[in-house]
Amino acid sequence: MTVIITIVCIIAVGSYILTNLKAIGYIVEVSTVGRVTFVQGIIALSLVMVIYETLGGMRSVAWTDAIQGILLIAGCIFIFCGIEYQYGGISTVAETLVVSRPDLWHPPDFEQKRLWLSTIIIIMFGISIYPQAIQRIYAAKNAKTLRRSFQIMVFMPIVTTFFLVMVGIVGLARFQGLDKQGSEEITLLLLNDMSIHIPGVKYFIILFLSAAVAAIMSTVDSALLAISSLFTQDIYKRFRPGASQSNLTGTGKIFSWVLMACMAYFATNLPQTIWRLTEIKLEILCQVAPAIFLGLHIKSLHGRSILSGLSIGICITLLIMFSSSIGLSIEPKPWGIHAGVWGLAANFSTVGITSIYKRMPVKC
Amino acid sequence: MTKLRVCFISALLVIASVPWFFTEFMSGHVLGFPTWAFYSLCITILYAIVTACFFQRYWSLFADDEG
Numbered sequence: 007m008t009v010i011i012t013i014v015c016i017i018a019v020g021s022y023i024l025t026n027l028k029a030i031g032y033i034v035e036v037s038t039v040g041r042v043t044f045v046q047g048i049i050a051l052s053l054v055m056v057i058y059e060t061l062g063g064m065r066s067v068a069w070t071d072a073i074q075g076i077l078l079i080a081g082c083i084f085i086f087c088g089i090e091y092q093y094g095g096i097s098t099v100a101e102t103l104v105v106s107r108p109d110l111w112h113p114p115d116f117e118q119k120r121l122w123l124s125t126i127i128i129i130m131f132g133i134s135i136y137p138q139a140i141q142r143i144y145a146a147k148n149a150k151t152l153r154r155s156f157q158i159m160v161f162m163p164i165v166t167t168f169f170l171v172m173v174g175i176v177g178l179a180r181f182q183g184l185d186k187q188g189s190e191e192i193t194l195l196l197l198n199d200m201s202i203h204i205p206g207v208k209y210f211i212i213l214f215l216s217a218a219v220a221a222i223m224s225t226v227d228s229a230l231l232a233i234s235s236l237f238t239q240d241i242y243k244r245f246r247p248g249a250s251q252s253n254l255t256g257t258g259k260i261f262s263w264v265l266m267a268c269m270a271y272f273a274t275n276l277p278q279t280i281w282r283l284t285e286i287k288l289e290i291l292c293q294v295a296p297a298i299f300l301g302l303h304i305k306s307l308h309g310r311s312i313l314s315g316l317s318i319g320i321c322i323t324l325l326i327m328f329s330s331s332i333g334l335s336i337e338p339k340p341w342g343i344h345a346g347v348w349g350l351a352a353n354f355s356t357v358g359i360t361s362i363y364k365r366m367p368v369k370c
Numbered sequence: 371m372t373k374l375r376v377c378f379i380s381a382l383l384v385i386a387s388v389p390w391f392f393t394e395f396m397s398g399h400v401l402g403f404p405t406w407a408f409y410s411l412c413i414t415i416l417y418a419i420v421t422a423c424f425f426q427r428y429w430s431l432f433a434d435d436e437g
Contacts, residue, residue: 096402097401104399110404111404113404113406114406119389153425153429156425157422157425160418160421160425161422303373
């Protein structure tokens with residue numbers, strides 16, 4: 007079971023690295039006006055990240071995370087203020103959108119509401135068990151520090167995503183008719199537009215882009231560290247139980263380089279959007295949630311029940327996701343609900359049923 | 371307060387953050403946001419505040435290894 011969960015986490019976190027590499031490629035290409043291409047940007051920054059992660063390990067990752075996080079929040083606030091100044095604030099933008107996009111003002115229909123809840127579920131279960139986040143739990147000085155950090159952390163998604171959602175809404179009013187590819191670059195398009203109308207804001211834009219690139223690098227290096235730890239402790243050590251710490255550390259670093267090379271290759275070639283890759287990652291990763299949530303709180307739970315649930319959850323998720331590729335006529339999101347949520351429901355149900363079955367007395 | 375109640379309240383707030391009861395006849399706007407989006411944002415902020423309070427008051431409840 008440990009090996010299967012480790013492999014699932016490695017695949018999910020690898021996909022996480024993939025989405026961030028794609029994002030960094032777009033940022034570099036648009037901010038340099040094509041002088042540095044998408045592929046060059048990914049390769050160059052991948053090398054930077056894997057080098058400092060190899061040299062510094064957990065401590066360098068923690069320090070860079072702290073600095074990059076501060077830069078990101080400061081950059082978001084500056085850009086938000088710039089948008090308020092240039093475009094007249096959200097109320098003014100809303101008046102434009104009422105005319106150009108009246109569909110936005112209607113509440114979502116019932117299917118969209120089901121998709122909304124389904125998205126919340128995969129995010130809630132998937133993100134809460136990010137291996138790099140769990141790794142940070144063990145790095146806390148004590149329980150009080152951990153509790154305080156969680157109390158602050160619950161507000162961070164609102165703070166960070168709110169500003170960027172505002173950017174998206176203003177961009178929607180300013181740049182109409184963008185296709186999927188164009189919409190992935192909306193933040194950069196808006197920032198470029200602002201720099202044309204307000205020359206002085208370009209320095210803030212540099213700060214924001216630095217913050218965004220820094221945040222992505224912070225995310226990727228954390229994920230890379232988590233994956234190398236997962237691989238060395240839960241897979242490599244099983245085959246080499248007598249391996250020394252230096253051997254494990256070296257193996258982890260080699261694995262990081264190989265993984266980064268693979269992810270850089272996929273980031274430059276896979277056609278899916280960043281959001282679709284994020285959905286796929288979360289749908290697979292959330293299948294591990296029952297193992298952690300139930301395993302922590304129900305001591306009598308048997309490992310085989312967890313393994314059964316995990317296997318069935320992953321099979322159902324992958325079956326629905328790739329049904330069209332294997333000739334089955336199942337919708338990608340049956341009833342407006344993600345494949346991962348169907349898999350998660352089957353997962354929890356299987357764990358429950360097998361646990362009850364194991365407790366039933368055997369009749370002779 | 372038991373663990374189950376804490377989890378139930380959290381789940382309830384998460385489900386409530388979806389604007390289930392907003393229909394096409396409720397398509398105004400508040401502070402530049404569609405009404406349904408403003409409602410969802412308010413519930414999300416409430417959820418964050420409630421979760422932070424739960425961490426403060428019931429941390430030891432979940433730290434109990436005996437479950």
